[in-house]
Amino acid sequence: MKLLTQTSIFEAMSKVLQKQQKLIDGIDVLMNIEYEDHDKTPKELVYQEDKMKLYRYISTTKPKTKIPTLVVYALMNRSYIMDIQRDKSFIKKLLDEGLDLYIVDWGYPTAEDRYITMEDYIEGYLGNAIDYIRKTHNLDKINIISKCQGGTFCTIYSALYPEKIKNLVTIAAPFDFSTDDGLLFKWAKDMNVDGLVDAYGIVPGTFLNSCFVSLKPYSLLVDKYIGLIDGLDDKNFLSDFLGMEKWLFDSPGQAGEAYRKYMKDLWQDNKLIKGEFTLGGKKVDLKNVTMPLLNVVGDKDNLIVPAASKPLNDAVGSKDKELVTYPVGHAGIVASSRSQKEIAPKVAKWLLDRSK
C-alpha cells in the first residue's frame, strides 16, 4: 500500500513536471505563432451607412442560384467567427456549396451612437442593406442567414416586411426569453437596464465579456488555460485556440437606446413571443413570418439555450418550417468541424432547394 501510494505520487509529480516543461517550451511557440487567420475569404465593400458596412463575398465557385443570401450576425460579437480559419470557415463552405453571399458588418459603436435605436438597426441599416441587394439584383425577395441576436432582428424584420424575404435561416437565436435554463436569461431579469444605459451611453463590450465568462468562471477563467498546456507544442491547436480567444474578447460596445429596448422588451418582458412587441409604432406579429424557415439550434449552447430558440417554429405562420439541432455550442455551431461537415451543407442545401 505504502509503495503504491508513493508510486502514484511520483507519477503525478512526473506529469506535473512534464506540464511545466511543456509550458516552458511553449513560450517560444506562443510568441511566434500566427493566429489572426480569420476574415480571409475575399469580399468587397458594396454599401455603407454610418458604421454599418455591407460586403459581398467573392466566390471561386459559380453560384447555383440567382437569389442572393444576406448573412446577419449579432451586434454583440464580430461576425468573423463565421469566417475563422480556412478549414473551418462557415462562409467559405456556404460559397463552395453554391450560395451568393453578402454580409452585414455592424462595426464598433462609439459615443455618438448612443441614441441609435432598435428601429434604426432593423428598419434602417438592415432594411437598407436588404433593399440595396434587392435593387442590385432586381429582385423582390432575398434569402437571409442570421445568427444569435441577428436572428432575432431578422425575424422581426421578416414579420414586418415578409414580401422582401424569400427564405429565413436562424442559427442559435433567442425568441422566447422566459426560460431560466440559461444564466444570461436568469440574470437579465434582475438587471437594472436603465441604470446601465444611463451610466454608460454605450454599454461597454467588456461588460458583456464579463457576463459571458461569469457563466462558467472556473472553466473559462482557469481550467481552459490548464488544458491549453497539453497542446502548447501543437501549432495548429494553439492557432485555433488563440483565434477563438481573440474573437471571444472582441466584443463591440452596445448603442445604449437599442440595448435598452432589446433588453427590456425582449429579455425582461418577453414581448416578442407574446405578440406584444412593437417597433417604430408597428406591432410585430410573428404569424406574419410566412416564408420558409430553417431554425438551427445547438444542444450544448449555454448562452442562447435551446429553450429560447426552439419556440420560434410554433410561433411563426410559415407552412414550410424545419427545426434542426446539433450537439454543438454557441460558437461551434458556425466554427467547428461539425459545422463544416454537417451544418453549413445543410443550410446551403435547404436554401438552394428553395431558391429555384
Place this chain on the structure above:
Amino acid sequence: MATNLNMFNQSIEAQKNMFEVWQKMFNPISEEILEKNSKDLMNYNPLNYFKEIIELGNKLNSNYMGDPYQVLKKMNESTDAYYSVFKIWQKLKEDTFEPTAEAMKVAFEEWREQYSEYMNKHYIPLLPEPMKKVLEQSMSVMESYRSATNKFWEPWIGNEKELSDAFFRGLLNDPSAYLEYLKLWKENYDNSFSKFLNTPMMGINRELLEKQFDSLDKYIRFNVHLNEYLANIYKLGQETMKKTLNDYAAMYKEGMQPKSFEEFYKYWTKEINNAFDRLFFSDDFSKLVGHTLDAMTSFKIEVDKLWEEYLTFMPIAKKSEMDSLYKTVYEMKKEIKSLRKELDEFKALKEVNSEKEKSKK
C-alpha cells in the same frame, strides 16, 4: 479602548470631523497651491481615486484580449490553482494519512490558505486595475468604518460587539461570518452614515456638498455589494472543498476514491463547476448580481455628475453637453436620411413620368 458613552458629544464631534475631512478633500484646489505642491496634492486628491473607479465599467474584467502574452500569463496563473489542488491530493495520498475528521480539517486548512491566496492572486487580478484597488481598499474602508462604529451613533453601539466578532471571525477565513458582518454593517450604515450623507445641506456650496455626499454614499453601497459578491465566491470555494474532502473520506472507506491526480482534479473541477451552477442559478445570487450592478452604475452616474461640477469652470466640453450634441446630430442625420429617401422616391417618380411623357410624344 475605553468606551465613551457621552453620545451627544461623540455625535457632534464625529460629524464635525467628518465634515471637515470631506470639505478638505473635495475643496477645489487653487492654482497657487497646485503649482506649489501639485504632485503631492494630486496624489492626495481623492478625485484621482474616483477617476480610476470611473474607468472600472469601461475595463470590467480587464483589458484582456487573448493575445499570446496574456494567454501565457493566464496559463501561469492557472497552473498555480492546479498546483494547489495537487497539494491537497498529495496530502491525501501520504502513506500516513488516514481520513479522520482531524486530518481532514488539517488538510482543508492548508488548502484554505492556498485558496485564499489563489483568489487574491488570480481571481482579483482578473479584474481591472481600478476594481482591484476598490477591493484592496474596500477592506481598509471597512476597517476604517468599523473603527468609526466605536465612536458613532447609537445603532452602531447597540451591536458593536457582534459586528467586531463577525468581522474578525469572518473576512476570508470564514466567509459566512463575513457575510453576516456585511449584513449588519449595511443595516447600521442605512441607519446612520447614509442618513447623515443624505441630510439636506445648506449654504453657498449646498449643491456641491450634496453631490459629494451622494457619491460617497453610492460608493460605500457599491463596496458593500461587491464585498458580498466576493464573499459568496469565497464561501463557495471553501464549502466545495469541504464537501469534496468529506466525499473523498467516504469513497476512501469503500476503496472507490480517485486513484490518480488527474482523476482527483477532474472530480474536483466537476464539483466546483456544479457548485458554481447551484449558486449562480439561485434567485438570491441573481438578485445580488443585479444589486451589485445597480450599485456600480448608480455610483458611476453620481461620480460623473460630480466630475462635471468640478469641470464647470474648465474650457472643455462636458459629457452631458456632448450627449446633447450627439442627440442633435443623431436627429439631424435621421432627418437627412428620411429626406434623401423622399428625394430618391421623387426622382424615381419623375423619371417614370418623364418616360411616360416621352412615350406619349
